[in-house]
Structure formats: C-alpha cells, structure tokens
C-alpha cells in the first residue's frame with residue numbers, strides 16, 4: 001500500500017466514538033441503548049469485513065453515523081405501535097385484524113394492572129374454573145350446549161382433531177374442495193397432519209357427493225370435517241352435500257361432524273352492510289353439527305382466539321386434552337373476549353354491537369365518510385404540493401373473510417406534485433403515527449372507512465408535517 005493513501009482500516013470508526021456521536025443527536029429514536037450499541041457494533045464489524053475484502057471507499061465518520069441512525073430509526077419503527085389503516089381492508093391481518101373497543105380495553109387495564117379472580121371461585125374461596133363466565137356467555141350467545149376458548153382457530157382445529165381423530169380411529173374425511181390454505185402458513189392438510197390425524201380426501205375439487213363421504217367411512221374413521229371456504233368461492237359446475245346431509249350421515253355411522261367455520265360472524269352481516277350473508281356459528285350448530293370452531297379476531301371483532309362450541313361431552317373432552325393447556329389463553333385475552341361477548345349479549349335484536357368493526361362495516365358513504373373527507377381536504381387546502389380529491393372505492397372485510405363482499409366506500413385520492421407515489425407512501429409510513437394507504441390508478445388513496453374518525457386530525461398532520469407546514 002502506498003504511503004500517500006491512508007490505510008482504510010484506520011478510517012473505520014471506533015464503536016464507542018460512533019455510539020457517543022449517535023447519542024448526541026437530538027432526533028435519535030428512543031431505542032433501548034443495548035439495541036443501539038448492537039447496531040453500531042454490527043455496522044463497524046461489517047465495514048471491517050468489507051475493507052478486508054478490498055473495499056477502499058470507507059465513509060466519512062458523519063456519514064457512517066448517519067447510516068447507523070437510519071438503522072436505529074428503522075428498528076424503532078418495527079416495534080408494535082398504532083397505525084392508521086387507510087387500506088379499506090377492515091380486518092387487515094398485517095395491521096392486527098380487529099381493533100378492540102375502548103370499553104374492552106378499559107377492562108384490560110384493571111385486570112392487567114391488578115390481581116383478578118381468573119381461577120378463583122369467589123363464592124367458596126376455592127380454586128375456580130378458568131374463564132368459566134366467558135364460556136357460559138359464549139354458549140348462550142351461540143346457542144350451544146357448551147363452549148370454550150383457545151389460542152386461535154388453528155389451535156381450535158388441532159384440538160378437535162386430536163380429541164376426535166386418534167389411535168385406531170385417526171382418519172378424518174374431508175372433501176377435496178375444502179383442502180384450503182387460509183393464509184399465513186395455515187393449510188388445512190398440514191394442520192391435520194400436525195395433529196396426528198390421517199387425512200382421507202374424497203370427491204373432486206369442484207364436486208363431492210354424499211356417497212363419496214359414505215364410501216370412505218371405515219372402522220378407522222374418527223370424524224367428518226367440513227371447512228368453510230372463507231377466503232375464496234367456487235362457481236360453475238359444483239356440488240357438495242348440505243351440512244344437514246353430512247350430519248345425517250355422521251349420525252348413521254355414529255361419527256361426529258365438525259365444521260371449521262373460521263370467519264366468526266355472530267351477527268347477520270347482510271344487515272350491517274350491503275354484503276352477502278356469512279354463516280354464523282349459531283346457524284351451523286342449528287344444522288346439527290357436533291362442534292364448530294371460529295376465529296376471535298375476524299368478523300367477531302374481538303381479540304385473537306379460537307372458539308369451540310357444540311356438544312358438552314366433546315367440549316369437556318377437549319378441555320382435558322394435555323394439549324389444551326399449551327394452547328390456552330391468558331387473562332388479557334380472556335378478559336377482552338369476555339367483554340366483547342358481553343357486548344353482543346347486551347345488544348338488542350335488530351341493533352348492532354358497539355364494536356369498532358361493526359361501526360366500520362356499517363358506516364355510510366354520504367352520511368359518515370364524505371363529511372370527514374371534506375373536513376380533511378379543508379385542513380390540507382393550502383398544501384400546494386398535493387392535488388387532492390375524493391373517489392368512490394370498494395372496501396373489503398379482509399382477514400380471509402367474505403372475499404365476495406364489496407363495500408361501497410370513499411377514499412381520499414391524492415396526487416403529490418413534488419415526489420413520487422412510492423416516496424409519499426414511504427414518508428407516510430415513517431411518521432410517528434404511520435399511515436398505510438394504497439396506490440391505484442396512479443394515485444395514492446386513503447380509504448376512510450378503515451380510518452378511525454379520531455385519527456382524521458393526525459392523518460392531516462402527517463401530510464402537513466411531510467410538506468413542512470406543521
């Protein structure tokens with residue numbers, strides 16, 4: 001190496017010096033110090049590795065610190081915190097599915113902060129049934145003999161399979177039209193295998209007859225399973241037996257019939273919004289199935305959970321499975337679900353429960369969304385960098401539910417004049433209260449159906465801040 005060019009190794013910043021310089025920055029994200037230290041160390045080490053491999057353009061100290069500061073920001077942004085959902089997808093799995101109502105969250109504050117009676121019988125002073133009150137509420141709401149709750153609907157399905165399809169009778173008969181992938185690594189055949197059950201596929205993708213099920217029944221059959229097509233639909237040359245027919249077949253062979261309903265509607269969806277009717281757990285049980293399972297944070301509008309409802313002897317058996325203990329819910333989830341179900345039970349027929357999801361689904365374009373859009377546009381009227389209007393859009397239920405449901409909605413329709421759409425979208429995601437919208441027809445759109453009215457002001461402030469007016 002010539003004596004005129006400095007040795008690049010000597011330009012690599014020392015960890016403590018870089019860390020000190022970072023900590024002097026006023027705008028540094030409040031990331032815990034050990035995480036900042038690790039980021040600095042990693043950056044120094046990777047720079048050293050690159051120099052070893054021949055890199056010579058070692059950045060100036062300030063540029064290096066700037067790079068690490070960006071990594072600090074990015075890691076800080078990845079913590080779970082509130083986001084404004086302008087996507088128009090009401091149950092957005094990337095955004096936490098169903099938001100909880102303030103009343104539910106208030107109950108969590110007390111139960112989380114203090115002791116509670118989760119496993120205490122206040123009458124006797126002895127040990128009590130965990131979540132007993134919630135189970136009673138669920139059974140009443142669903143019109144089931146008995147009900148219980150577990151980590152999520154996937155866990156509910158595994159528990160039902162473990163209990164009903166094991167040992168000599170581990171075969172589960174299911175239609176090829178229902179071997180679905182729900183999303184996020186949940187494939188019905190894989191879940192069944194993981195539970196130890198043996199899958200017996202019958203019929204064809206588009207057509208399965210009752211005889212297909214009947215012909216597959218042997219002394220090894222443990223149960224008949226029906227999986228609701230919650231995230232897709234089939235049209236055309238299709239056939240499947242009705243639930244009632246399956247129930248009759250099950251009865252004739254003394255086999256339980258189980259339905260994984262998934263979506264978890266507890267109200268008539270068609271009365272909420274101009275969307276189709278989604279089967280409810282009550283309806284499925286009325287058709288005679290032995291057990292049904294639904295998700296807690298989809299159309300039910302509660303926390304992540306899986307609800308199993310139906311025959312009391314089967315629910316009791318499931319609760320005795322060793323696996324049940326591993327998949328049980330904690331006090332916060334049980335409390336959130338309890339308050340959500342109590343909200344349903346307190347709702348008069350014809351009314352809708354006071355839950356954010358119900359309010360979102362039923363908001364009217366002209367009565368609710370348009371006045372809000374106009375107020376936001378008035379707030380932003382001085383922003384010359386934006387062209388902003390409204391556009392009628394289609395919002396979705398989301399969360400893998402009701403793919404056919406198109407909810408008429410209203411979006412802000414934005415064209416930035418001084419930056420690209422991806423740049424605007426990124427800047428909005430980088431705000432303290434990030435905003436997620438979507439790009440369509442060469443415009444940035446924010447569907448107001450999924451934006452909480454209480455967040456409208458923040459939404460405007462995000463734009464004002466990005467263009468230096470706030």
Ligand SMILES: *Cc1c(COP(=O)(O)O)cnc(C)c1O
Nearest residue numbers: 152153154182230261262263295
């Ligand atoms: C969503 C869904 C599941 C999974 O529910 P999680 O609560 O997310 O585990 C299972 N089955 C069906 C039919 C679903 O729609």
